[in-house]
Amino acid sequence: MLENGVKFQVTGPYGEKVSTDMPSALGGGSSAPNPGWLLRASLASCHATVIAMRAAQVGVTLTSLEVSVSSESDSRGLLGTDASVSAGLFGLRTHVKIGAKDATADQLQEIVQWADAHSPVGCTIRQSPTNAVEVEVL
Numbered sequence: 001m002l003e004n005g006v007k008f009q010v011t012g013p014y015g016e017k018v019s020t021d022m023p024s025a026l027g028g029g030s031s032a033p034n035p036g037w038l039l040r041a042s043l044a045s046c047h048a049t050v051i052a053m054r055a056a057q058v059g060v061t062l063t064s065l066e067v068s069v070s071s072e073s074d075s076r077g078l079l080g081t082d083a084s085v086s087a088g089l090f091g092l093r094t095h096v097k098i099g100a101k102d103a104t105a106d107q108l109q110e111i112v113q114w115a116d117a118h119s120p121v122g123c124t125i126r127q128s129p130t131n132a133v134e135v136e137v138l
Contacts, residue, residue: 007031026075036089040069046121047094054111054118055100064099092125 001009006028007021020035022028033041048067055062070093077087094116098108116122 036073040071043121044069046119047115050115050119051112054115060100060103062100066097068095
């Protein structure tokens, strides 16, 4: 739902809310994360969740876990100033820092690789599903 300018609030199925805004350089108020940041946060948190779940399944007690996702983008695509430039993010990179007292480095690598293959958000991004846009004019 439009709040102001390019600031929006999204409400989830259970009433949870999140706001987005754009940086001031792109016409926003820089008052909330931008949608691309939320996409990266979604990927990072999904990976972290699945890593923790998998570690528990195989009996590994994690002592530390940090997942970050970075990407590249080119605002010319978003702004439509260069038709040859995609508006999408490119070069997604997921960085995992993981520690456990009761697992080897190879076991931790295996947990992370398994989680990467089973992360719903990661799988969705890799599979690039179609998105049917339905418009309702008010």
